[in-house]
Amino acid sequence: MNTTNTAKRRRATTLAQQERILDMATSLPSTKSVLREVMAEATTANLDLIERWFGLEIEQHARSRKARLIRQDGFPTAKSLDGYDWSRLKMPADWGRGRLESLEFIEHAEDLVLYGNVGCGKTHLAVAIGRLACLNNIPVRFFTASDLLMRLRRAKNDNRLDHELAAIGKARLVIIDEFGYMPIDEEGSRLLFQVISDSYETRSIIYTTNIEFSGWGRILGDANMAAALIDRTVHHGRLIRFQGESYRSQHALMTK
Structure with a gap:
């Protein structure tokens, strides 16, 4: 009787292990039908090896995807939240640091406007x-903002604007840095508005700017377009204010 029970338990363990391997295989090139043939003749040691192998493959795929996303996304520098000075920020009363770090705003396709003087982080x-x-x-x-406009102008001139917009549209978060640092002409405003309009309620945008909303019309050269842009941003967005002097000025070598 004990021998029979032991055999049943071993059989149940083997079947459970096979199912785990098949589940892992869904994210790998191997097909389940091929795996079933292999596992039908596999020993327990073989199954242990296959399960560990697939687990390592999946972990490596995840690491490679994260590294690829970071390489492709165009970040100018490698910054993190470690040691970040949060004292300069004035967050919305009902929305704080924890919700920002949770990235829930991306899940809800909400926008953020990071507003403050130059050099505040x-x-x-x-x-x-x-x-x-x-x-x-x-x-x-x-x-x-200037790089984005150059890309859009070049794409339009090369008759591939739709392709460029589609490439941008694959992102779930678009970051537009230094918005308002340089004035934008009429064509540039229309191109930029197309990106922002396409993103409305489908993906999040983070703007960094030193221009308050009342000055966006001056930057875009079109008060009506600025009003439409602000309307979309405010509808599903939050304003984070940055206070204090420029960090770079405070730590500049020339001031020492």
Whole structure:
């Protein structure tokens, strides 16, 4: 009787292990039908080896995907939230650091406007949040406003604007850095508005800017377009204010 029970338990353990391997195989090139043939003749030691092998393959695929996302997303520097100075930020009353770091705003396709003087840590925070998203397998695209406009103009001139917009649209988070640092002409405003309009309620945008909303019309050269852009941003967005002097000025070598 004990021998029979032991055999049943061993058989149940083997079947459970085979099912785990088949589940792991769904994210690998091997087909389940091939695996079933192999496992039908496999020993327990063979199954242990296959399970460990597939587990390592899946872990490596995950690491490679995260590294690829970070490489492709255009971040200018490698920034993280470790040691970040949160004292400069004034967050919305009902929305704090924990919710920002949870990345829930991306899940809900909400926007963030990081507003403050030059050198207060806006770009650092935007990049750090973007890289955190990549580590959570969320596709991100980072642009300065001027670089984004150059890409869009070049794509339009080459008759591939739709392709460029589709490539940007694959991201779930788009970061537009230094918005408002340079004035934008009428064509540039229309191109930029197309990206923002396409993103509305489908993906999140983080803007970093030193221009308050009332000045966006001056930057875009079109008050109506600025109003439409602000309307979309405010509807599903939050404003994070940065206070204090420029970090770079405080630590500049020339001031020492």
